[in-house]
Every structure is written in structure tokens, then in C-alpha cells.
Amino acid sequence: MRKLVIGGICASMIAGLSACNDDKPATQTAAPKAEKTATAAAVTQALTSGIDFANFDKSVRPQDxxxxxxxxxxxxxxxxPSDRTSAGAFYDLREKSKDDVKAIIEEVAxxxxxxxxxxxxxxxxxxxxxxxxxxxDKLGIQPIQAELDKIAKLDSKAALVAYFGESQVLGGGTPMAFxxxxxxxxxxxxxxxxxxxGLSLPDKDYYFNDAERFVNIRQAFVAHIAKMYQLAGxxxxxxxxEQVLALETEIAKNHWDKVETRNSTKRYNKLTLxxxxxxxxxxxxxxxxxxxxxxxxxxIIINQPSYIQGLDKVVAETKLDVWKNYMQWQLLTHFAGQLSQPLDKENFEFFSKTLNGQAEQQPRWKRxxxxxxxxxxxxxxxxYxxxxxxxxxxTRMQTLVENLRGAYGDSIDNLDWMSDNTKVAAKEKLAKFDPKIGYPERWEDYSKLTITADDLIGNGIRASQLQHEKSLEKLSGPIRKWEWHMTPQTVNAYYNATMNEIVFPAAxxxxxxxxxxxxxxxxxGGIGAVIGHEMGHGFDDQGAKYDGEGNLRDWWTEQDLKEFAARxxxxxxxYNDYAVFDDLHVNGELTLGENIGDLSGVTIAYKAYKKSLNGKEAPVIDGLSGDERFFIGFSQIWRAKIKEEAMRNRVATDPHSPAHFRAVGALSNMPEFYNTFELKPTDKMYIAPEKRVKIW
Structure with a gap:
């Protein structure tokens, strides 16, 4: 497992597929033709304005x-779709990427x-x-039987802790990730x-919350483990x-919560052995x-030292047989999707269906x-x-990135709350941003990896072992600035603070x-805001702790830091005020970094767009001004629909706000949006000028 200081545009966020309404009476034969005509018109419009007008709801006022x-x-x-938990702009592209990659694989095969x-x-x-x-199906549990036997033979706590390391190398689960x-x-x-x-459930709160939903999930979790154990013999x-749940609950007691783990300063704890x-x-x-x-x-750097201290006590006080049972569970659940179909299906039933509301398993080819x-x-x-x-x-992306960089620099110059000394340091960092676009200049070498057609588990284990070996080589070499942490076919983007890089895969x-x-x-409004978002991570509440060389150090004046924190x-x-459901609000602290990224991104993208016009007026296209098209372009990238179970999990664990609030939250703070759509105090998106947030 690798843990990176990375801020992504969607990490585990949104995606999509439009579905036709199949329950119309058979006699209504005219409807499909009308639908095709509308779709064709939308395509034509998209080629001119880039806006999907068929997706609008004109019964809603844009100001509300x-x-x-x-x-x-x-x-x-x-x-x-029944084999998904969400649909939307990101997911459309992810499905397209799967189709594109499938075509490549099948052609090779x-x-x-x-x-x-x-x-x-x-x-x-x-x-x-x-x-x-x-x-x-013929192999059943055999591919991991040797490891299960090895766990069963552990004869001491010392051997147990050593096995934590072994399990990490082969890709199994452990209570700590190196x-x-x-x-x-x-x-x-x-x-x-x-x-x-070391936790199977999405977050520590799932082990302690007494609300009915969480009680039911814990009961279903125990039933799931028992069923997996039965299938495995x-x-x-x-x-x-029951033992697994009890031990995971003890482990969870020592976990830092998601807000704590965001704190880069608190996480940096370099200890001697x-x-x-x-x-x-x-x-x-x-x-x-x-x-x-x-x-x-x-x-070694220990990200959560109190967790390790607590785990030490759990190791000492928990019987060895209970730990061995837990480690066998971790092995089984980590490899379940690559074992026999009954184990694979039961794994889906709990983790995808019960936890996230996914009705059907994805076709095997997608997996x-x-x-x-x-x-x-x-x-x-x-x-690809x-x-x-x-x-x-x-080439066009490179131009956009540099235009955004220039607009960001102008914005820093014009900040009224930041001192000149901090502005100089901020602009030095901005100048050192390393943009990576499309694909790596140097590709990963797989020559040492052995893959066979009849050994799926072995393929995965050998790949994990080789990745670990490559990782070890880093300790004696220079920083690999050529390395990417996403493939070109990934629909996402990220900022990596320790390398001060912004990365945009082709997909x-x-x-x-x-x-x-x-x-x-x-x-x-679309990719410009994404570029600005990733740049914004360099200056969000955590990214701003790193300098242009990627070092965690304080480069702010004390007063500037206070002003930044207040914003x-x-x-x-x-964002705490945004209600996802009647009983659930956005966690503004957990999502702060991404919300700063969104606000900074669309703000700087707008400045870059206006700068690109060189003082000229943008043309009117499809009846819309340039500013209108910009803001519509921004809003349509967040188009999403997510099942309630999945949404509740995301609000608890995802540092990104739900898509709806990513769009309205950022725009509600932009004076340019108010001017374009003439917002008034009676409009629902209106925030009084003195309460609007402007950071960058």
C-alpha cells in the first residue's frame, strides 16, 4: 500500500451513464424518434458551445x-445502472475508458x-x-492455502508481528501499512x-455508532465473515x-479520524528505531x-504515533489465536475477488451491495x-x-496550464490580505509547479514480472512483490520525478505536495x-477549473504547508497565516450548513482542502479565461455570453447521481464534498457569478458580500 500526499479532483467521487426510460407503453412508437432527434441536436450544440442543453432543468432558477x-x-x-452506485460526468468517461481498454486487451489477447x-x-x-x-472454481481456496497454513502455524506474538511485514509484501491485509x-x-x-x-469497514465510526443503520451493518458484517469462512471451509x-469484529473494534479505537489524518504537520513524526x-x-x-x-x-516516519502505541497494547492483550483468526480473515477478504465465484459473489454482496447499494455485480470483463x-x-x-x-x-492543455499559472500569479499579486514577503514565497512555489499532461515520459518496466494464464492469485502476488522490490530501490536512489501515480487511462487528476507537481492523465x-x-x-470552465483545482491544492490548508521544493516548512508570516486560517x-x-440528507450534513473540516481547491480552481480559471480574450468581448454562441458558457461549463462537469448508501459512505470518508455542493459552494462565493446571473439577496444561492470567502 502506498500513501501519498496527493489531492485529486475526484479521488472517489463521481461518474455516469444516461439510461433510457424502458417502461413506456409499446404503442408510443414516436417517443424514441423524438429522443434521437433531441440527442442529435445536443451533439450539434456540444460541437459549437460545448454545452449539453438537453440536461438543463429550466424550472429551476439559476440564481437559486x-x-x-x-x-x-x-x-x-x-x-x-444496476451494476453501479453512481452515474454522471466522471462516470461516463470511466465507462468509456473501460470500453477503450477492453478493446486494447481483447485485440492483444x-x-x-x-x-x-x-x-x-x-x-x-x-x-x-x-x-x-x-x-x-476448481481451485477454490487452494491459491491462498499455503499462506493460511503459515498463519495457523505462527507460534508467538513476535512471529505474528514479523508476519505483518510478510503479508504486506504479498498484498494481504495487516493492522498497519508500510x-x-x-x-x-x-x-x-x-x-x-x-x-x-487494518479495518474492513469504511471508517472507525462504523464500529461505534449506535444508530440503527450502523448496528445493522455490523450485524451484516459478522454474517458476511461467517459465510466467507463457511465457503472457505x-x-x-x-x-x-465475532472475534474478527471484536478485534477490529479494538483496532478502530486507536485510529485517528479522517479530519486528524489530513493534518500534514501532525502526521510528520520521524522516530529512530x-x-x-x-x-x-x-x-x-x-x-x-x-x-x-x-x-x-x-x-521511520510514523503518521499516527498514538495509533501504533495503542496497537502495541492490543497486540499484547489479545490472544494469539484471535490474531491468527484476524490475519486469516484479512488474507481471505483481500483476495476474495480473485478466488472462486462463490467467494467472489459473497464479497460483492457485503462490500458493494450492503455497504453501497449496488444491485448487481459488474460484468466480469469490467473487473x-x-x-x-x-x-x-x-x-x-x-x-491507449x-x-x-x-x-x-x-499542446492545447499546455497552453491552458500556463495561462492558469499566469492568472494565479496575478491573483497572488492582487491579494489584499497577504504580505509582500509571503507573496514572494507563494509565487516562487507557483513558478516551480511541475505540470504533467497525458502520459509519462518514461514508462514503467514490467520485464521482471511473470504472468501466467492459469495463476490469477500468483500473478497478483508476484506483482505486489515486484512493486515492493522497486519501492525498496528508491531508498538508495534519487527522487523519481518521472514517476506517475495514475495511468493515462485514469479519469482523474492530482497534486503531489512533496514533488510540487500537478498531473492530468489523458483520459x-x-x-x-x-x-x-x-x-x-x-x-x-471545465478542464481549466480542474487545472486550477490541482494548483489550488498547492495552496490549500495542507498544501500551503509545503514550499516550492516540496518541503514541509513554514514559509508564512504569522499574520498571513491567521488571515488564511480565518478564511x-x-x-x-x-459547507457544514449543506444538508446531504435531513439527518446528514457535509463535513466542512474533512472537505476543506478540496473545497479550497474547487473555489480556487474556478476563480483562477475565470481570471485566465478573461485574460485569454486579450481585452476583446467573447462571442455569443447558442445565445449565451462567454461568461454564461464558462459557468455552465463548470457546473456540468459535476453532473452526478449517487445511491443513498454510497453517498452516506462518501460523506463519512471522502475528503470531497458531494458534487451538488462542489458546484454551488464555489460559485456562491464568486462576485463574477453574481454579476453574470444578477443574483439578489432574495435568491437561494446568495451570500452577503462580507460573508463570501475569497482566498486566492
Whole structure:
């Protein structure tokens, strides 16, 4: 597991597919023709303005809810597909990416003359190993039986802790996650880190909340473990399942909550091995680090030291047999989706259906594509880029990025709350932003990875082991600035604070985010706001703690920091007031960084758009001014519809606000939006001028 200081545009957010209404009477034969005509018109309009007019709901006033005004028609007419928990702009592209990658994989797999050890052979055989359910059903639990036996033979707590390291290397679950990443206070070197881990449920609150929903989930969780144990042939499944919940509850007591884990300063705790041993004397750190291949390290960064201290006590006070039961569960649940169909289906029933409301499992080919993307992503990415990303698109994106950078610099110059000294440091950081667009300049090497068509679990384990070996090599080498943490076919983007880089994979550079056929207004409102969002992470409440070299250090004056914090506090208050359901509000503290990114992104994108006009008036297209098209372009990228179960999970765990509030929250603070759509104090989106938040 790798943990990165990265802010993404959607991390685990939104996506989509429009669904036709299939329950009309058979006699209404004219309806499909009308629908096709409307769709054709929408396509024609999209090529001129880049705006999907068919998605509007004109019964909603733009001044009251601009998100529903732009997307409400789509929301009313769209059903979430039964094999998904959400639909929307991001998800449309993700589905398209899956189709595109499937075509690449199937074309490779159809070849009869694949050279053993070639990238093509690996892609074909990995996909085949996932799709061959007949072999998986015959094997049953056999692919992980040797590891289950190894866990059963652990004869001491010291051996248990050492096995935590072994499990990490092969891709199993453990109560703590080891990874190698850039040292946040010395960004020219890599360091070893440990992050809290080990829970099966989405968040620590799921183990303690007494509301009926959470009680039911815990009961279903125990029943699920018991069923998995039965399918795997374990003895005493019910009692063992209760043990797992009890131990995970003890582990959860020591977990930091999601707001605490966002705090970059609080997370940086570099300890010597002697200090670590003093913090947690019951842990066999020598055995653990030896298993991980880092026995010669002199120090380690512990992200949540009180968690490790608490885990030490849990290890000491919990019987070894209970721990062995837990570790067998972690192994089983981590590999369940790659085992026999009964285990795979039961895994889906709880984690996707019960927790997230997904009615049906995705077709196996989609999950096969995800497996190939996960293990051999950049092999497929090379072909994907050749087919779906043009040099012209990259050039236009590079221009957009530099225009956004320039607008950000102007905005910093014009801030009335920031001192000159801090402005200089902020602009130095801005100048050092490293934009990566489309695909890596240097591709990942998979030559040492062995893939066979009849060993799905083995393929995954070997890939995990090789990734760990590559990670270890970082400790003795320079920072790998060429490395990407997303494949080109990923619909997302990110900012990496310790490398001060903003990254935009090829797959997100498509409509409605980036439309080569559309005028600049909608592109600045779409992908321009995404670029600005990622730049904004460099200056959000956590990203602003890092300098231009990626070092965690204080480069602010004391007064500027107070002014910055006050603006963040106001944004927290604004988003805390947004009700997702009657009994659930947005967590403004958890989502603060992403909300700053959204507000900064659309604000700077608008400035860049106006700057790109060189003082000229934008043309009127499809009856809309340039400013109107800009704001509509921004709102339509957040188009989304999500099942209630999934939405509740996301509000609890996701640092991004729900899509609806990402759109209206940012725009409600922009004077330019007020001017364009003539908002008045009686309008629902109106915020009094003195209460509007302006940060960058």
C-alpha cells in the first residue's frame, strides 16, 4: 500500500451513464424518434458551445440552484445502472475508458503469436487468468492455502508481528501499512513510513455508532465473515466472525479520524528505531522490518504515533489465536475477488451491495479490465495514448496550464490580505509547479514480472512483490520525478505536495472537461477549473504547508497565516450548513482542502479565461455570453447521481464534498457569478458580500 500526499479532483467521487426510460407503453412508437432527434441536436450544440442543453432543468432558477438548473433534467431522466452506485460526468468517461481498454486487451489477447515474457503476453494472460472462472472454481481456496497454513502455524506474538511485514509484501491485509515515499521535510530523499490500517469497514465510526443503520451493518458484517469462512471451509465460522469484529473494534479505537489524518504537520513524526521500540515495546520491530527488507533503516516516519502505541497494547492483550483468526480473515477478504465465484459473489454482496447499494455485480470483463489496469496499467497506457490522445490536445492543455499559472500569479499579486514577503514565497512555489499532461515520459518496466494464464492469485502476488522490490530501490536512489501515480487511462487528476507537481492523465482530457471542438469558455470552465483545482491544492490548508521544493516548512508570516486560517474557517462553516440528507450534513473540516481547491480552481480559471480574450468581448454562441458558457461549463462537469448508501459512505470518508455542493459552494462565493446571473439577496444561492470567502 502506498500513501501519498496527493489531492485529486475526484479521488472517489463521481461518474455516469444516461439510461433510457424502458417502461413506456409499446404503442408510443414516436417517443424514441423524438429522443434521437433531441440527442442529435445536443451533439450539434456540444460541437459549437460545448454545452449539453438537453440536461438543463429550466424550472429551476439559476440564481437559486445553478447545479440543478444546468443538470436537473439529466438527473430526473437518468437511472443509475444496476451494476453501479453512481452515474454522471466522471462516470461516463470511466465507462468509456473501460470500453477503450477492453478493446486494447481483447485485440492483444486475440493474437496467436505472443512472445513469452513480452508485455503483450502478460496483458493477454493476466486478462485470461481473471476471466477463466472454470479454473478458479476448481481451485477454490487452494491459491491462498499455503499462506493460511503459515498463519495457523505462527507460534508467538513476535512471529505474528514479523508476519505483518510478510503479508504486506504479498498484498494481504495487516493492522498497519508500510510504504516508501518522499520525506516531507527533506524532499530530496525517500523515507520509510507507517500508516494506520487494518479495518474492513469504511471508517472507525462504523464500529461505534449506535444508530440503527450502523448496528445493522455490523450485524451484516459478522454474517458476511461467517459465510466467507463457511465457503472457505473454516471451522467455527460464527464464533470466529465475532472475534474478527471484536478485534477490529479494538483496532478502530486507536485510529485517528479522517479530519486528524489530513493534518500534514501532525502526521510528520520521524522516530529512530530506539524511539519506536520505546513507544511500542511489545512489537517485534526487528522481525517486521526484516520481513520488509528494511532492517538497516535508522529511522521511520510514523503518521499516527498514538495509533501504533495503542496497537502495541492490543497486540499484547489479545490472544494469539484471535490474531491468527484476524490475519486469516484479512488474507481471505483481500483476495476474495480473485478466488472462486462463490467467494467472489459473497464479497460483492457485503462490500458493494450492503455497504453501497449496488444491485448487481459488474460484468466480469469490467473487473478484468480493472485487474489489468491495476497490475499492468502503463503497458495498456502506451497503446491507449496512441489511440485516444492527440499531440494537439497536449499542446492545447499546455497552453491552458500556463495561462492558469499566469492568472494565479496575478491573483497572488492582487491579494489584499497577504504580505509582500509571503507573496514572494507563494509565487516562487507557483513558478516551480511541475505540470504533467497525458502520459509519462518514461514508462514503467514490467520485464521482471511473470504472468501466467492459469495463476490469477500468483500473478497478483508476484506483482505486489515486484512493486515492493522497486519501492525498496528508491531508498538508495534519487527522487523519481518521472514517476506517475495514475495511468493515462485514469479519469482523474492530482497534486503531489512533496514533488510540487500537478498531473492530468489523458483520459480526463475529454468532454465535458476538455472539448477540442468547443470554444474556450467552456474549456476554461471545465478542464481549466480542474487545472486550477490541482494548483489550488498547492495552496490549500495542507498544501500551503509545503514550499516550492516540496518541503514541509513554514514559509508564512504569522499574520498571513491567521488571515488564511480565518478564511478556511469561514469555508468550513459554509459547507457544514449543506444538508446531504435531513439527518446528514457535509463535513466542512474533512472537505476543506478540496473545497479550497474547487473555489480556487474556478476563480483562477475565470481570471485566465478573461485574460485569454486579450481585452476583446467573447462571442455569443447558442445565445449565451462567454461568461454564461464558462459557468455552465463548470457546473456540468459535476453532473452526478449517487445511491443513498454510497453517498452516506462518501460523506463519512471522502475528503470531497458531494458534487451538488462542489458546484454551488464555489460559485456562491464568486462576485463574477453574481454579476453574470444578477443574483439578489432574495435568491437561494446568495451570500452577503462580507460573508463570501475569497482566498486566492
Amino acid at each position: 440552484d445553478f447545479y440543478l438548473y444546468v443538470n436537473g433534467g439529466w438527473i430526473k431522466n437518468t437511472e443509475i 486475440a493474437s496467436k503469436d505472443l512472445t513469452e515474457g513480452s508485455d503483450e503476453q502478460k496483458v493477454a494472460d493476466l486478462y485470461r487468468s481473471f476471466m477463466d472462472t472454470e479454473t478458479l 510504504y516508501i515515499g518522499v520525506d516531507a521535510k527533506e524532499s530530496s530523499r525517500y523515507a520509510t513510513h507507517i500508516w494506520q490500517y 473454516f471451522a467455527n465460522p460464527e464464533a470466529s466472525a 530506539a524511539e519506536l521500540a520505546e513507544l511500542s515495546p511489545n512489537m517485534n520491530w526487528d522481525g517486521y522490518f526484516t520481513a520488509l527488507g528494511v532492517a538497516d533503516q535508522s529511522d 478484468g479490465v480493472a485487474t489489468v489496469n491495476g497490475l499492468l496499467g502503463e503497458v495498456v497506457g502506451k497503446v 495514448v496512441k489511440r485516444h490522445f492527440t499531440p494537439e490536445a497536449k 480526463i482530457l475529454q468532454p465535458p472537461f476538455f472539448n477540442m471542438q468547443a470554444d474556450d469558455a467552456v474549456n476554461y 478556511g474557517k469561514a469555508l468550513v462553516s459554509q
